Amino acid sequence: MSVLVYAEHDNAALKGVTLNVVAAAKAIGGDITVLVAGEGCAAVADEAAKVEGVSKVLLADNAAYGHQLAENVADLVAEVGKDYGHILAAATTTGKNFAPRVAALLDVGMISEISGVESADTFKRPIYAGNAIATVQSGDSIKVITVRGTGFDAVSAEGGSASVESIDVVKDAGVSKFVSEELAKSDRPELTAAKIVISGGRGMQNGDNFEMLYKVADKLGAAVGASRAAVDAGFVPNDMQVGQTGKIVAPDLYVAVGISGAIQHLAGMKDSKVIVAINKDEEAPIFQVADYGLVADLFEAVPELDSKL
């Protein structure tokens, strides 16, 4: 049996999460093929060919896939993937967008956000905002799966020497069109890949106050995240939301500042190695998961932290 891994990329470079998905594919077993679909993305295919454990790379380079439109990508993956036992994508907004379409086109059930592989047909996945872990078994001939990056240690980006084969499958459903994109630009590490994450909540009071967190983050090489309340209030953009319905992070150190610790927020960060909470309310539920809790006013504690680093 062989596994098809859908590469996550921006047409220029392979995204790190693909290495976690390949790790999940290795745990399943069998030959690993990586499919790179995009526009002007040959360099990505070359990168994918070097990834440890990959035996073949398929490159579908066409304008129809340039913006990862789900309608087109799903048609492609369903056609290419029908000869595989497993189709894996990252549980990112790209993977979540097209993978269920693929499953429906193949008339198979789908397994979302696996965090563990028990065997080729049995997987672990969090449900109820991570308050329960289900072990699920698929009876379908093709298993369509999204992989939670934090559940699998990345394979090496080097060491492989797969062949790259261009495929000439053009699927353009013609029903959707890319209009525009507003991508956050930041020199800080990406939230889901950072070793240290500092997040601010409603307690930050406004967007300007996040500057305090950025200063600390830059000293530590950290990424900055936020609670839903901080995003809803417009302090920071949506791509910074950590939680059940935002991004899932599991850094070595997670610092929650002015965040109460609602279950939906905990769902996105409680697998972090070390958790620090800074909150003025000593009853705040975030302290129940924090390794180190500091009961303090953040407007005093954060500048002091900055000065002591």
Added chain:
Amino acid sequence: MKVLVPIKRVVDYNVKVRVKADQSGVDLANVKMAMNPFCEIAVEEAVRLKEKGVVTEIVVVTVGSKTAQEQLRTAMALGADRAILVETEENTQPLGVAKALKALVEKESPDLVILGKQAIDDDNNQTGQMLAALTGMPQGTFASEVNVADGKVSVTREIDGGLQTVELSLPAVVTTDLRLNEPRYASLPNIMKAKKKPLDTVSPADLGVDLTPRVKTLKVEPPAERQAGIKVASVEELVDKLKNEAKVI
């Protein structure tokens, strides 16, 4: 223009669920149930489109047990015009639900289907995309803005890197994200009125669909508990612990 809004009855988002001792699932006995929060956002969006004069009829639907009538009534109190219950005691899964919805789409011919991006029980995030694939409709998932004009819908989507806007031909499927709107509460007069709105019940067999689950749950366990930590007295102590004890900075 007609909108179909599929919704789901789930555990209230404030409830911290417990796993059953026999590992067969989570304990839902005597637990508060509610409309899935993302579905509330979907209903609200449909109602706003109706208030703007874009939409003329809102049909709300759920695939689930008889008890889900409660959530259908809530949706009608919020502004949906009528409801359909596809009644089943089966533990529903996205592919089966999408097939039932497809059958309803064929019957009702909506111009737009608006549903939540995920239900907060199984956290699958699949049904809207599956329905779109089965019906050949385009999809605008994780929507934070929806504009209907000239036979098209433009959807701004919350993606990992920021925001993306796509334009879809109608009919289309839209799945809602948190920032799309802030749902209203139902007023008492509207709750009373909703009791008189039509609610049809159909069976999966009427629709010719098979809801047998494709994915089997072998067991459900509680997550690993975190060890209780300590409180530090000062920023100085915190920095010391992080450097010398946890060794993470």
